Amino acid sequence: MRRRALVICGIGLALLVGVTGAIQRAQAKGKQTPEQLKLYDELFMEQVRTGDLLFHGDADTEKKMGVTLSKTGMACAMCHPFASDNHPYEFPKFQTSMDKFATLRDMINWCIEKPQEGVRIDSDSDAMKALESYIYWSNRGSQLDPGRH
Amino acid sequence: MDFLERERREMSTVLRQPGEKPDRALRIDRRTFIHKSILLGTAAGAASFGWFPLISTLDVAYGAETFKFAWISDNHLYPKDVNTRFVEKAVRAVQEVQGMSPPADFLIHGGDIAQLGDPVELGLGNDILKEVKIRKVFIPGEHDWYLDMGATWRKHFGNPNWTFDHKGVRFIGLDTISRCPDYWSATKMSPKDRMGAMATLDGSIAGPWAGVGSDQLEWLNRTLSSWPKDRPVIVFSHNPLYEYYPPWNFWVRDWREVQEILRPYRNVTNVHGHTHQVLYNEIGKMRSIGMLATSWPWPYAPQGVPDLTTCMVRADPGDYFDGMGWSRLTVTAAEKVQNEYMMFGRKPTEVFGETPADSGCADNVNQKLHPRIADRGWYYKD
Numbered sequence: 009m010r011r012r013a014l015v016i017c018g019i020g021l022a023l024l025v026g027v028t029g030a031i032q033r034a035q036a037k038g039k040q041t042p043e044q045l046k047l048y049d050e051l052f053m054e055q056v057r058t059g060d061l062l063f064h065g066d067a068d069t070e071k072k073m074g075v076t077l078s079k080t081g082m083a084c085a086m087c088h089p090f091a092s093d094n095h096p097y098e099f100p101k102f103q104t105s106m107d108k109f110a111t112l113r114d115m116i117n118w119c120i121e122k123p124q125e126g127v128r129i130d131s132d133s134d135a136m137k138a139l140e141s142y143i144y145w146s147n148r149g150s151q152l153d154p155g156r157h
Numbered sequence: 158m159d160f161l162e163r164e165r166r167e168m169s170t171v172l173r174q175p176g177e178k179p180d181r182a183l184r185i186d187r188r189t190f191i192h193k194s195i196l197l198g199t200a201a202g203a204a205s206f207g208w209f210p211l212i213s214t215l216d217v218a219y220g221a222e223t224f225k226f227a228w229i230s231d232n233h234l235y236p237k238d239v240n241t242r243f244v245e246k247a248v249r250a251v252q253e254v255q256g257m258s259p260p261a262d263f264l265i266h267g268g269d270i271a272q273l274g275d276p277v278e279l280g281l282g283n284d285i286l287k288e289v290k291i292r293k294v295f296i297p298g299e300h301d302w303y304l305d306m307g308a309t310w311r312k313h314f315g316n317p318n319w320t321f322d323h324k325g326v327r328f329i330g331l332d333t334i335s336r337c338p339d340y341w342s343a344t345k346m347s348p349k350d351r352m353g354a355m356a357t358l359d360g361s362i363a364g365p366w367a368g369v370g371s372d373q374l375e376w377l378n379r380t381l382s383s384w385p386k387d388r389p390v391i392v393f394s395h396n397p398l399y400e401y402y403p404p405w406n407f408w409v410r411d412w413r414e415v416q417e418i419l420r421p422y423r424n425v426t427n428v429h430g431h432t433h434q435v436l437y438n439e440i441g442k443m444r445s446i447g448m449l450a451t452s453w454p455w456p457y458a459p460q461g462v463p464d465l466t467t468c469m470v471r472a473d474p475g476d477y478f479d480g481m482g483w484s485r486l487t488v489t490a491a492e493k494v495q496n497e498y499m500m501f502g503r504k505p506t507e508v509f510g511e512t513p514a515d516s517g518c519a520d521n522v523n524q525k526l527h528p529r530i531a532d533r534g535w536y537y538k539d
Contacts, residue, residue: 150526
């Protein structure tokens with residue numbers, strides 16, 4: 009009897025999971041609600057805001073994220089106010105300062121290690137994603153032109 | 158039409174009246190002509206970037222006899238144990254000025270000796286500049302000032318504004334940085350935070366801090382009133398005395414009043430720091446020249462440069478001396494003054510970007526930028 013009850017519960021759970029998944033898939037295919045769009049935007053802007061703070065040398069944010077982006081007092085924004093002259097829309101490209109074909113993430117790490125004499129960050133780290141988010145956000149509307157020197 | 162567009166249109170309407178130009182005697186000289194000839198082949202391509210081939214040297218004023226003076230600014234020194242590169246570059250500029258032969262009559266320091274207004278930074282700068290044995294005059298930058306509201310800077314360098322006459326030229330030093338509206342008291346900001354906000358070029362907290370102020374405008378008017386209208390005036394300021402790019406305080410907010418006072422004078426040259434780049438403009442009868450920093454070059458303003466500016470070469474970020482330096486200005490017996498950008502490691506002919514690919518502004522044609530967000534109220538509060 010007990011075994012039968014367990015089997016029924018198991019089937020019920022499987023059905024529930026299946027139905028929930030189906031609902032989620034249907035939602036993904038369906039219209040996005042204003043609440044969903046707001047949520048996506050909030051998630052992105054949180055990354056932008058964190059990246060903005062890192063880009064401007066905010067010590068608390070660096071400490072919280074466990075990164076050392078600079079040991080010279082310099083911050084990214086000192087040479088790149090408004091993230092100008094970053095040209096994220098030109099990557100990937102051959103980067104003369106590195107003498108190699110490079111991505112924006114390579115370039116971010118080059119700036120951390122060379123002018124700022126900081127400690128390079130993992131290419132897929134939260135800090136890298138945040139920096140990338142801020143740089144792209146600040147350059148939104150620029151014309152995509154990969155490979156341009 | 159946005160704020161910047163309105164400002165620029167107003168500036169053109171007010172100051173670019175028909176026939177309003179710097180004195181005709183202030184012509185481009187032979188060296189400039191040669192530079193123009195070199196550029197002629199690239200002029201068509203350059204035109205599409207609003208890129209106007211012009212000058213490697215400038216004629217800026219009359220003088221009774223030949224003399225030279227030198228400009229150093231924007232060293233942005235940290236304490237020596239934090240950043241040695243900035244110290245190296247300041248020392249190099251000082252050594253090069255001291256090595257001038259014949260020597261300059263004086264050195265003008267155009268502000269931002271320090272990065273965060275720390276007495277250690279200002280003391281370090283003072284020690285480095287002691288190696289220059291000629292006469293020195295100083296105006297402050299915002300990085301020197303907002304930790305202790307100028308107390309240490311004044312102790313080392315004296316009054317932030319002054320005037321003197323030298324060999325037929327009236328020189329004026331203006332303080333364009335100390336009259337920022339109070340953004341710190343209401344929020345009980347610490348001196349360190351106040352300085353931090355001021356030291357962030359693209360920040361929004363300190364707002365439009367650059368200005369001459371009504372009291373100093375009155376002083377400027379009085380100072381000039383005894384000077385003949387056709388005699389040369391050279392005004393030193395940390396910020397440019399016109400509107401170039403207000404979001405980074407590449408201006409003074411009371412440029413209208415400044416220009417109104419300077420307007421009757423035929424030969425006015427403004428030499429300024431803060432922008433860390435090769436820059437040239439003519440506003441009404443005034444010529445304006447931007448100086449290099451010794452610390453790092455700023456990018457050109459996102460909305461473009463004055464038409465009369467020939468952009469500097471794209472600096473190599475891998476060479477921490479590139480794109481930086483100081484300036485040597487010569488007032489000749491033929492009553493002309495030339496400005497030479499002394500960019501570290503480059504010949505005078507290599508200072509300017511001579512093709513779009515090498516120009517410090519032509520590489521930004523696809524760029525569109527937006528102000529930062531993290532120092533404003535949180536995004537979803539509005």
